Amino acid sequence: MLAPEEWPMMSPEELTRSIEELCHSKAREFEVLGYDNVTGQEIWQCVSSRYKDGFPALHRIVNDILSLKPTQYMDWAMVKAMKGE
Numbered sequence: 001m002l003a004p005e006e007w008p009m010m011s012p013e014e015l016t017r018s019i020e021e022l023c024h025s026k027a028r029e030f031e032v033l034g035y036d037n038v039t040g041q042e043i044w045q046c047v048s049s050r051y052k053d054g055f056p057a058l059h060r061i062v063n064d065i066l067s068l069k070p071t072q073y074m075d076w077a078m079v080k081a082m083k084g085e
Contacts (some may be wrong), residue, residue, distance in 0.1 A: 015058075019044070022065050035070055043068065046076040 010018070024040035031038065047064045048055075055061065 019061065019065070022062065023047075026065055026068060030070055030073065033070055035073070038073065042077070043073070046073050049076065 020040060023043040026043045027038045027040045030043075043065065047061070047068060050064065
């Protein structure tokens with residue numbers, strides 16, 4: 001097993017692509033649960049709306065995406081709709 005200092009570094013493009021893929025995967029999970037019109041971009045908007053003071057560590061971003069519940073997403077979407085965004 002590699003020590004953290006030996007982990008390969010990702011370029012910003014690779015990191016962005018990986019996060020996008022993770023968000024699209026979460027959107028597909030929501031689709032299986034019956035939420036048909038959720039996109040990966042909306043998942044990212046929902047999760048990143050929590051980061052008012054800048055982006056946290058990568059492990060927190062990944063955890064926030066993977067642990068997002070449909071009710072949390074729907075609450076965010078409802079507030080967004082009520083604000084007219």
